[in-house]
Amino acid sequence: MIAQVIVDVAAYPVDRPFDYEVPKQMESLIEPGSRVKVPFGHRDVLGFVISVTEETEIASNKMKSISTLLDLEPVLTEEMLEMAKWMTKQTLCYEIDALQAMLPSALRAKYEKQVECLVEVSMLPPSLQAHFTKKMRVPYKLFETEALLLELKKAVKSKQVQIVTVVKQQGRIKSIRKFEVHADLTFLQQKHEELSNRARKQKQAIEWCMEHVGERFLPQYLADEIFISASVQKALVELGVGKFVEEELYRDPFTQEITPSYALQLTDEQQVALDAITEKMNEQQPETFLLHGITGSGKTEVYLRAIQHALDQGKEAVVLVPEISLTPMMTERFRARFGELVAVMHSGLSQGEKYDEWRKMQRGEVKVVVGARSAIFAPFTNIGLLILDEEHETTYKQEDTPRYHARDVAIWRGMHYQCPVILGSATPALESFARAQKGVYHLLTLKQRAKTQALPTVQVVDMREELHTGNRSMFSRALADAIRERLEKKEQIVLFLNRRGFSSFVLCRDCGTVVQCDNCDISMTYHRSSEKLKCHYCGDEKPVPTECPECQSEHIRFFGTGTQKIESEIYKVFPEARVIRMDVDTTRQKGAHERLLNDFGEGKADILLGTQMIAKGLDFPRITLVGVMSADTSLRLPDFRAAEKTYQLLTQVSGRAGRHELQGEVIIQSYEPEHYAIELAKEQIFEPFYEQEMRIRHRFSYPPYYYVVLIQVSHEDVMLAAEYASLVHEYIGQHLSNQVQIIGPTAASISRIQNRYRYQCLIKYKREPQLHDVLKQLIKIYRTDWMKKGVLMTVDLDPTSI
Ligand code: ADP
Ligand code: ZN
Ligand code: ZN
Numbered sequence: 035m036i037a038q039v040i041v042d043v044a045a046y047p048v049d050r051p052f053d054y055e056v057p058k059q060m061e062s063l064i065e066p067g068s069r070v071k072v073p074f075g076h077r078d079v080l081g082f083v084i085s086v087t088e089e090t091e092i093a094s095n096k097m098k099s100i101s102t103l104l105d106l107e108p109v110l111t112e113e114m115l116e117m118a119k120w121m122t123k124q125t126l127c128y129e130i131d132a133l134q135a136m137l138p139s140a141l142r143a144k145y146e147k148q149v150e151c152l153v154e155v156s157m158l159p160p161s162l163q164a165h166f167t168k169k170m171r172v173p174y175k176l177f178e179t180e181a182l183l184l185e186l187k188k189a190v191k192s193k194q195v196q197i198v199t200v201v202k203q204q205g206r207i208k209s210i211r212k213f214e215v216h217a218d219l220t221f222l223q224q225k226h227e228e229l230s231n232r233a234r235k236q237k238q239a240i241e242w243c244m245e246h247v248g249e250r251f252l253p254q255y256l257a258d259e260i261f262i263s264a265s266v267q268k269a270l271v272e273l274g275v276g277k278f279v280e281e282e283l284y285r286d287p288f289t290q291e292i293t294p295s296y297a298l299q300l301t302d303e304q305q306v307a308l309d310a311i312t313e314k315m316n317e318q319q320p321e322t323f324l325l326h327g328i329t330g331s332g333k334t335e336v337y338l339r340a341i342q343h344a345l346d347q348g349k350e351a352v353v354l355v356p357e358i359s360l361t362p363m364m365t366e367r368f369r370a371r372f373g374e375l376v377a378v379m380h381s382g383l384s385q386g387e388k389y390d391e392w393r394k395m396q397r398g399e400v401k402v403v404v405g406a407r408s409a410i411f412a413p414f415t416n417i418g419l420l421i422l423d424e425e426h427e428t429t430y431k432q433e434d435t436p437r438y439h440a441r442d443v444a445i446w447r448g449m450h451y452q453c454p455v456i457l458g459s460a461t462p463a464l465e466s467f468a469r470a471q472k473g474v475y476h477l478l479t480l481k482q483r484a485k486t487q488a489l490p491t492v493q494v495v496d497m498r499e500e501l502h503t504g505n506r507s508m509f510s511r512a513l514a515d516a517i518r519e520r521l522e523k524k525e526q527i528v529l530f531l532n533r534r535g536f537s538s539f540v541l542c543r544d545c546g547t548v549v550q551c552d553n554c555d556i557s558m559t560y561h562r563s564s565e566k567l568k569c570h571y572c573g574d575e576k577p578v579p580t581e582c583p584e585c586q587s588e589h590i591r592f593f594g595t596g597t598q599k600i601e602s603e604i605y606k607v608f609p610e611a612r613v614i615r616m617d618v619d620t621t622r623q624k625g626a627h628e629r630l631l632n633d634f635g636e637g638k639a640d641i642l643l644g645t646q647m648i649a650k651g652l653d654f655p656r657i658t659l660v661g662v663m664s665a666d667t668s669l670r671l672p673d674f675r676a677a678e679k680t681y682q683l684l685t686q687v688s689g690r691a692g693r694h695e696l697q698g699e700v701i702i703q704s705y706e707p708e709h710y711a712i713e714l715a716k717e718q719i720f721e722p723f724y725e726q727e728m729r730i731r732h733r734f735s736y737p738p739y740y741y742v743v744l745i746q747v748s749h750e751d752v753m754l755a756a757e758y759a760s761l762v763h764e765y766i767g768q769h770l771s772n773q774v775q776i777i778g779p780t781a782a783s784i785s786r787i788q789n790r791y792r793y794q795c796l797i798k799y800k801r802e803p804q805l806h807d808v809l810k811q812l813i814k815i816y817r818t819d820w821m822k823k824g825v826l827m828t829v830d831l832d833p834t835s836i
Contacts, residue, residue, distance in 0.1 A: 035055070035056040035061050035064070035086060035088065036053050036054070036055060036056065036086070036087050036088060036089065036090045037053070037054050037055075037056050037064055037068075037070070037083045037085075037086055037100060038051035038052070038053055038083065038084050038085045038086070038087065039051055039052055039053075039054050039070060039072055039081035039082065039083055039084070039100075040052075040081060040082050040084055040129050040130050040133060041072060041074050041079050041080070041081040041130065042079050042080040042081060042130050042134070043074055043075075043079055043130075049122070049128045049129055049130075051084055051085075051129075052072075052074070052081075053090040053091075053092050053097070054070075054072050054081075054097070054098055054099055054100045055097045055098070055099035055100070056086070056099065056100055057099050057100060060100060060103050063103055063106065064083055064086060064100070064103060065083065065086065065108045066083055066084055066085050066086060066108065066110075066112060066115060067082070067083065067084075067108030067109060067110035067111060067112070067114070067115060068082070068083040068103060068104075068105065068108045068109070069081075069082060069083075069103075069104040069105050069108075069109050069110075069141070070082070070083055070100045070101075070102065070103055070104060071100070071101045071102040071104060072098065072100050072101060073098050073101060077198065078101055078102075078198075080104075080142075082110060082130075082133050083108075084115055109137060109141055110133065110136065110137070111413065111415060113415070113447075113450060114133075114136050114411070114413075115133075116450075117132075117136070117411075117443070117446060117447070117450075118132035118133045118136065119132075120446060121135075121436055121438055121443070122436075123806070124438070124442065124831075125435070125436045125437045125438050125831060126806070126809055126810060126813060126829055126831065127435045127436035127437065128435070131435050131436045132436050132438075135408070135411065135432075135436050135438070136411040136413075137392075137411075138385070138388045138389045138392040139385055139388065140385045140386065140388065140389035140392075141389070146173060146174075147173070147174035147175075147197060147198070148171050148172060148173055148174055148197070148198050149165075149171070149172055149173075149174050149176075149177060149186065149195050149196075149197055149198075150170060150171045150195060150196050150197075150198050151166045151170045151171070151194070151195050152193060152194060152195055152196055153194045153195075155167065157194065158189060158194055158195070159185050159188070159189060161182055161185050162177075162182065162185055162186065162189060162195070165177070171198070174197065209280040209281060210252070210280070210281050211253065211278055211279070211280060211281075212250040212251060212252060212253070212278070212279055212280075212281045213250065213251050213252075213253050213256055213267055213270075213271075213276050213277075213278060213279075214248070214249070214250045214276055214277055214278070214279045215243045215246050215247055215248060215249050215250075215251075215275070215276045216243070216247070216248070216274065216275055216276055216277075217247060217248035218247070219244060219247050221274075222240060222243055222244045222247065222275060223244065225240060225273055225274070225275055226240045226241065226244070229273075233269075235262075235263075235266050236266055236269050236270065236273070239260075239262045239266050239270060239275075240270070240273075240275055242260060242262065243270070243275055243276065250279065250281065253267055253278075292366055292369045292370050292373075293370060294370055294371070294373065295367070295370035295371050296371075297338070297339060297342070297371075298332075298335055300332075300335065300336075300339070301332065301482065301484055303327075303331070303479070303480045303481065303482060304332050304335060304336050304339075304480065304484070306478070307323075307325060307327075307336050307478040307479075307480065308336050308339050308340060310323065310476065310478060311323055311336075311340045311343075311419075311454055311456065311478075312340065312343045314453075314454045315340070315343055315344065315347065315418060315419065315453060315454060318452045318453070319452060319453075319454070320445075320448045320449045320451075320452050320453060320454065320455075321448075321454045321455070321476055322445055322448065322454070322455045322457065322474070322475045322476065323454060323455065323456045323457065323475065323476045323477075323478055324425075324457050324458075324459075324462055324466055324467070324469070324470040324475040324476070324477050324478065325456050325457065325458040325459075325478045325480070326458075326459065326460070326462055326467070326470070326477060326478065326479050326480070326720070327458065327460060327478075327479065327480030327481075328460050328480065328481065328482075328483065328489070328689075328718070329460045329483075329685065329686070329688070329689025329690075329693075330483040330484060330485070330487065330689060330693045331460075331480035331481070331482060331483055331484055332480065332483075332484030333423070333458045333480065334364075334367060334423070335484065336456075336458075336480075337353065337421050337423070337456065337458070338367070338368070338371050340419055340421075340454075340456065341353070341368075341371075341372070341402060341419060341421075342371075342372075343418075343419075344418030344419040344453075345372070345375070345401055345402075345418075347418050348416070349401075349416050349417060349418025349419070349453070350401045350402065350403075350412075350414040350415075350416055350417050350418060351401065351402045351403075351417070351418060351419040351420070351421070352402075352403055352409060352410065352412050352414065352417060352419070352420045352421065352444070352447075353368065353402065353403065353404045353405070353409075353421045353423065354405065354406065354407065354409055354410060354420075354421065354422045354423065354430065354440055354444070355404060355405070355406065355423050355424065356406070356423070356424045356427035356429045356430065357380075357381075357406055357427075357429050357647070362627055362628040362631055363631065363652070363653060364404060364423070365378050365404045368402060368404045372401070372402050374400070375400050375401045375402055376400060376402045376403070376404060377391040377392075377394050377395055377400040377402070377403045377404075377405075377412075378391060378403070378404055378405060379391055379392070379403055379404070379405030379406065379408065379409040379412070380405055380406045380409075381406060382625070382627065391403075392413060395412050395413050395414055396413040398414075398415075406429070407429060407430055407432060407440045410440040410443045410444055410447070411443070416451070417447060417451040417453055418451070418453050419453055419454060419455075419456070420444040420447055420448055420453070420454075420455045420456070421455070421456045421458065422440060422441055422444055422455070422456070422457050422458065423458050423459075424458070424459055424686075425441060425457035425458060425459045425462060425463065425466060426459050426461055426462055426463040426466070426682055428679075428834040428835065431832075431833075431834045433834075435828070437830050437831070439832065441457065441466075457475070460685055460686070460689060460720070461681060461682040461685045461686070461720060462720070463678075464678060464724065464727060464728065464731065464737070464738055465737060465738045467720075467724055468728070468738040469738075483693075485693075485694065487692060487693065487694065487695070487697075487698075488692070488697060489692075489698075489718055490660070490688060490691040490692045490697070490698030490699055490700045491697075491698075491699050491700065492688055492700040492701075492702065492715070492716045492718065493512060493699070493700070493701050493702070493716075494665075494702045494703075494704055494707045494712060494713070494716050495510040495512050495513065495701060495702065495703050495704070495707070496704065496705075496707045497510060497664070497703050497704060497705050498705055507603070507607070508600065508603055508663065509603075509607060510701070510703050512701055513661050513701045513703060514607065516659050516661070516699060516701055517608060517611075517641075517659065517661070518608070520640070520658060520659045521608060521610065521611055521640055523658075524640075524656075525656050525657075525658040525659070525696065526634070526637070526639075526640060526641075526642070526654060526656040526657045526658065526659075527640060527641045527642070527657070527658075527659045527660075527661065528641075528642045528643075528644075528648060528652065528657055528659070528660045528661070528687070528690050528691070529600065529604075529641055529642070529643045529644075529660075529661045529663060530644065530645075530646075530648065530660065530661065530662045530663065530687045531596075531597055531600060531643070531644065531645055531663045531664070532645075532646070532662070532663070532664055532665065532666070532668050532680075532683065540557075540558070540560055540567060540578060540579065540590060540591065541590070541591070542582035542584065542585065542587055542589065542590040544582065544585055544587035544589050545582060545584055545585040545587065547582055547583065547584040547585070547590075549567055549576070549579065549583070551569035551574055552574065553569070553574055553786070553787070553788050553789045558574075558576060559596065560578065560596065561598070561619070565577070565578060566578065597615055597617045597619075597643060597644065597645060598615070598619075600643060600663060601613055601615050601643055604641060604643070611640050611641050612638065612639040612640050612641070613639060613640070613641045613642075613643055614630050614633060614634050614638075614639040614641070614642050614643065615643045615644065616630050616631075616642060616643070616644035616645075616647060616648050617644055617645045617647070621647070627647075631652075634654065635654050637656065642657075646683060648687075648690075652690045653690075653693055654693075655693070655694035655695065655696070656696065657690055657691055657692070657693070657698070658691060658692055658696045658697065658698050658699060659691060659698070659699050659700075659701070660687055660688055660690050660691040660698070660699075660700045660701070661700075661701050661702075661703070662684065662687060662700070662701070662702040662703060662704075663703055664703055664704065664705070665680065665684060665702050665703065665704040665706075665712050665715075666704055666705050666706050666709075668680045668683060669706065669709060669711060669712075673835050673836055674731070674734065674736045674737075674836065675834070675835065677709070677710070677711040677727060677730075678711075678727060680709075680711045680712070680715075681711040681714065681715050681723050681727075684702060684711075684712065684715035685715055685718065685720075687700075688700040688702075688715070688718065702715070702716070710723070710726050711723070711727075714726065735775065735798055736798070737832075739800075740775075740798045740799060740800055741798070741799055741800070741831075741832065742796055742797065742798050742832065742833065742836070743796070743797040743799075743805070743809070743829065743830065743831050743832075743833075744794060744795075744796055744797075744829075744830045744833040744836055745762050745766075745794060745795045745796075745797070745812075745827065745828070745829050745830075746782060746792055746793070746794045746827065746828045746830075747759045747762060747779075747792070747793050747794070747795075747825060747826070747827050748787075748790040748791060748792045748793070748825070748826045748827075749790060749791060749824055749825050749826070750789060750790055750791070750824060751791070751824075752791040754823070754824070754825070755790070755791040755792065755793050755825075756779065756791075756793055758793075758820060758825050758827070759778065759779030759793035759794070759795060760779055762779065762795050762812065762827070763776055763778060763779055763795050765808075765812055765815070766795065766797060766808065766812070769804065769808040769811070770797075770799070770802060770804060770805065770808055771802060771804070773799065773800065773801075773802065774797060774798070774799045774802060775797070775798040775799070776795055776796070776797055776798075777795065777796040777797075777798070778793070778794055778795035778796055779793045779794065779795050780793065780794060780795075781793055781794075782794045790826070794836075796836060809829055809831075812829070813827075813829060
């Protein structure tokens with residue numbers, strides 16, 4: 035029996051399965067989807083069996099065999115193997131990367147280097163001997179930390195020791211010990227009779243067991259409540275009346291109790307949308323719906339009802355939400371409706387918790403998963419519905435290889451299971467809305483707020499004018515007045531800062547120098563709590579300088595508006611205000627998001643201040659004012675999607691105000707209020723923005739009119755980086771048609787990260803059947819040749835930012 039295995043060898047130029055012999059004792063266990071360890075080169079690596087055959091081209095004396103089978107049940111289904119093939123083609127990644135992406139990180143292999151002693155310990159150099167007194171194989175790390183690597187190297191050369199790489203199996207299953215009563219009553223009766231009357235306690239215990247045939251109990255419970263002591267339990271086990279079993283325990287990622295919710299009476303619009311979706315479900319037809327509903331229109335209720343329909347059909351549902359910050363409130367709403375049938379998957383869970391949730395899905399113990407991007411790979415086998423909430427969010431696209439978009443994966447799985455996909459948003463991606471206009475997606479529209487609350491009033495304040503009239507504060511008079519009013523009325527306020535601390539850099543007021551990171555071409559960010567400058571790209575830290583590194587002026591200080599700076603400004607202007615700040619720094623701890631949001635929900639603060647992470651999902655009745663500190667930051671990004679992203683952000687935050695009984699107000703501060711993205715966000719209707727933005731995309735040949743591919747090349751040597759980028763340009767130019775536009779090579783917008791210089795080429799095309807093949811060839815050249823020369827190249831089809 036031969037297994038075809040995709041091996042975990044990063045950056046191997048050839049991406050194909052390798053044949054391995056299946057040892058006799060594993061023949062009945064190995065199946066497609068099994069995780070195995072196989073010899074590759076001089077070490078054992080992780081691999082996935084993708085098929086099993088009886089034929090191979092490899093001579094039998096050259097054939098290697100599988101070393102270990104890592105799981106008794108295959109971890110990948112046939113569907114996943116098929117999906118991985120598709121993803122490999124679609125995103126031009128290695129098949130191994132596609133396969134790994136489908137598994138929880140606990141199941142991805144970790145490697146450990148170990149040193150194995152091959153001779154009598156006494157023959158080793160004295161400095162090494164101490165390590166091998168107990169075991170013949172020890173971690174390599176020990177030698178690293180004790181600076182014994184040179185001795186080790188010599189010992190390797192003289193074949194006294196060898197270095198081995200060991201695949202570490204991760205994902206420990208947590209379990210709890212229980213006492214299980216024998217399942218056969220007559221057996222228990224027989225034991226009871228056989229036992230002499232002197233063994234009174236045991237006899238009583240068996241009598242109790244006869245009432246609980248086959249059941250499991252915690253040993254502690256038996257001892258404390260039933261008075262069957264530990265020693266009696268042991269005796270019972272010896273008699274065969276019961277046995278100790280390890281029962282699998284799931285780590286519970288839910289931290290709080292949930293009050294159940296019930297289906298609401300749908301509005302007419304909601305009902306129309308739901309009917310269209312359930313009709314396709316009943317017909318078992320794949321169809322992609324774009325559910326375009328303004329904020330507060332009740333899209334979630336439509337999801338909940340459609341999921342209920344899937345459950346009624348005996349099927350499963352996958353719900354994606356953009357990121358962790360949204361998940362506490364969203365998962366609550368799903369758990370409130372479907373209780374224990376819901377699994378969650380997001381980056382806030384520990385590796386073990388994710389693994390537990392994954393296994394619940396794999397075993398069919400839950401039917402619904404709510405999670406971030408990777409939950410799209412939920413190991414369900416009978417999916418009836420897939421949903422992407424806030425479908426325009428860029429977090430659905432993975433930035434590293436495999437560069438898949440969850441939307442594409444959802445549509446693929448929808449085809450596979452012949453079921454609908456719902457893409458929901460108040461501000462759909464331009465691409466999606468264009469597809470809906472063309473009839474590729476089925477458009478469903480919710481124009482009204484579900485509780486018939488009025489939309490909030492939106493006011494845009496021109497910050498330039500504020501400055502002219504002498505207001506140098508970061509709060510315009512309008513915003514300051516509105517905040518004061520809410521504080522008096524005990525209503526709640528959300529203040530939104532576009533991007534975290536991005537603009538609080540340290541600037542010399544004499545010569546204009548901004549402190550940059552030494553490794554990356556980007557200004558460092560000032561952090562008040564640690565009084566340090568940090569680079570958000572490489573994590574490097576520096577103390578805040580007391581004089582300018584260029585001109586030695588003492589007038590160097592931090593500048594701009596990070597969340598921390600706004601927080602202290604709030605305390606200055608509104609000393610009575612209670613503020614909760616939510617940004618990457620205050621939410622690093624596990625559960626911090628949930629805690630901060632809960633506190634705000636319980637009214638423990640008046641103002642919630644934060645970056646984009648607060649823009650979505652918030653639904654608190656007492657929020658009546660939303661302030662956007664500066665709408666412009668994201669408009670200035672060098673990216674063709676800058677206007678779209680700004681519009682989406684402003685609409686999302688505005689949607690947080692007045693969602694319940696109280697009327698909401700939104701104040702947007704801007705230095706460029708005449709920009710159409712800001713003007714149209716104020717109007718709160720999507721279509722005019724869509725049309726305006728489409729005209730601009732058309733004029734400059736950007737998506738959705740054209741497709742784009744971004745190729746980035748980096749190297750430590752700036753000359754080589756530029757040179758290889760030119761080679762990319764040349765290669766593409768030679769092999770693609772002249773319909774294609776190639777922009778570049780240009781320096782990337784951050785031209786250096788971690789001391790690597792970055793150049794990029796952007797390819798724009800409309801129809802280019804050759805494209806994938808040409809790119810594949812280019813990647814092959816890169817893998818076989820350029821990589822050895824220190825070049826790193828990435829190819830991103832349909833990048834979310836450029
Ligand atoms: P969206 O996701 O479109 O922004 P939500 O689903 O959060 O909107 O709904 C907004 C509010 O309206 C929520 O508080 C929700 O409970 C409520 N809601 C939704 N549908 C209905 C309905 N049919 N009847 C009454 N209230 C509803
Ligand atoms: Zn200076
Ligand atoms: Zn850096």
